[in-house]
Amino acid sequence: MMQVVILAGGVGTRIQAMAGGLPKALIPVARRPFIEHQFTLLAKNQIRDVVLCVGHLGHLIEKHVGDGSRWGLRVQYARENPSALLGTGGALVNALPLLQDKFMVMYGDSYLPIDYAAFVRAFEQGHCPAMMSVYRNAEQWDHSNTRVAEGHVVFYDKKATAGTAKFIDYGLTAFRRDLIQRYIGYPVPLDMAIILQDLVKAHALAAWEAPTRFYEIGKPEGLRELETFLNRMDHADTTRHPAIFLDRDGTINEMVYDETHGLLDSPRRPEQVVLIPGAAEFMCHVRRLGYRIVVVTNQPGIAKGTLTLAELEAVNQRLAELLATEGAQWDALYFCPHHPQGWPGFSSPYVRNCDCRKPKPGLLLRATHEHDLDLTKSWMIGDGSNDIEAGNAAKCQTMLITKLKIEQIERFYTLESAVPTVIATNFTEATSIILSAQPL
Ligand SMILES: [Mg+2]
Incomplete structure (x- = not known):
């Protein structure tokens, strides 16, 4: 220009x-x-x-x-x-x-x-x-x-x-x-x-x-x-903005196999962060449509003592850098550091029943308040039932992104609170779903 x-x-x-x-x-x-x-x-x-x-x-x-x-x-x-x-x-x-x-x-x-x-x-x-x-x-x-x-x-x-x-x-x-x-x-x-x-x-x-x-x-x-x-x-x-709430681990970035505990877990070090294909492009698309992007992520490792706040910050920083190389960014990131039980033998002020750990909607509600968001026009998108439950509880539309087969996602349908508005298998589908949703 x-x-x-x-x-x-x-x-x-x-x-x-x-x-x-x-x-x-x-x-x-x-x-x-x-x-x-x-x-x-x-x-x-x-x-x-x-x-x-x-x-x-x-x-x-x-x-x-x-x-x-x-x-x-x-x-x-x-x-x-x-x-x-x-x-x-x-x-x-x-x-x-x-x-x-x-x-x-x-x-x-x-x-x-x-x-x-x-x-x-x-x-x-x-x-x-x-x-x-x-x-x-x-x-x-x-x-x-x-x-x-x-x-x-x-x-x-x-x-x-x-x-x-x-x-x-x-x-x-x-x-x-x-x-x-x-x-x-x-x-x-x-x-x-x-x-x-x-x-x-x-x-x-x-x-x-x-x-x-x-x-x-x-x-x-x-x-x-x-x-x-x-x-x-x-x-x-000051009319309120529509938002896309995005889960982090397993949605924007790949999970990491943790050999010590033999399970898939959140990345703990910056070099473990790998973007899920299509995530950055999706974020660019929806941001241009006028959606605010708010990442909402449970990080119970803080309460369990397996992750420090500094490590979490470094991982988030790396994720932001990788997204930026593809022109994408989030408007805000909210995390829940709590866990109801914590880890045996580790004491932490973050061990408690909170209102923000998904499936509770606390992170979404806080973001809505702090960023003037319009929940009725917003979406919660994630790969887990806790994401969908949190989105449903916040009364926004929900999208499960999963490669699971229909019989494997049946469990979503046994719990009414975890039934998503739609299911997508990847971000390309997610983009067309958002595009064809009602205009903002
Ligand atoms: Mg996840």
Whole structure:
């Protein structure tokens, strides 16, 4: 996805009274610094590369944002001297060493809730070296300043008199890098409006009409409107998530033959961890469908003294690494360290009757509470009857993954609480079952 340049070097004179010594990017809006809302929006639109042009109080922005990885972004900085600002166009010239062949530019104080992929597609399909987003404003949000004809901007003047134009500059523009290169050495401060007006004269500025209004925090009333909008979105975002609860041993990773006790057991050392075929791919698929993945695993070895918490952590770590090499990850992992009897001669605070050891549903219920999950849309998937019982007790749908023959799984059907919603023989089947389940 195309790189985004954010112009965040400005002083923000109109909002200073509310900023309290903060740069505009860090002014709190709906309980978070403004720039975090911009980043979340960009990340949701699959944007990864961001160049932040910083000047006034730029060090505070850098300190807060860092490399942007918290939002899944790669943020680089083009710094300018706060006492000799270059203007919005000059900031782009200054950022040239970081710019890709094509990029989008937006202001550090605007929030533009549009489909960025649609904008990029339109730019890629056009023939102009630049494309400006416009909004059919009709004097609604600010003075209209732009006229559009046949897909091109034919007039653009930030100081246009009221009533002379129908559209307003929406705040997102795409450029080809070579266009900005022509302004190397141009006197500063250089406003981006100069570049845009040059393009209008050359009939080389495409127009893209944004379907929804923009928000900007340059003025206190704009900030309040954005706050109302974000709070509403936030509310919509807190709808609960569907989850796939996954058993660990025998479901995601193979069991290990324990020679000492002559039985199949959980891996105790990282090098014993082997992925079950298809598990990682399944996790990738369902996560893309919007399910949270929560691993729920009984680890009674802790209570029995056959496994330390550090060993368990190392095994989980290895499992996460192996999954990551196939692009998969879980959202959360919950384990039960308890066992009702423990091991003769070993005393442990974990020996007790708990609420979390499957077939009890405690781990699933805790995850549901801590991650806002919707059990009615969730699945518990595992290879054991205790998994199915736990899922049924939590009132989610249940899937037994097993290669056992039907006569061998008869025992599931003697105990009503252990009857799964469906049975799959492998993760390929599991994927199609989830896909054909009711839409989320
Ligand atoms: Mg298992």
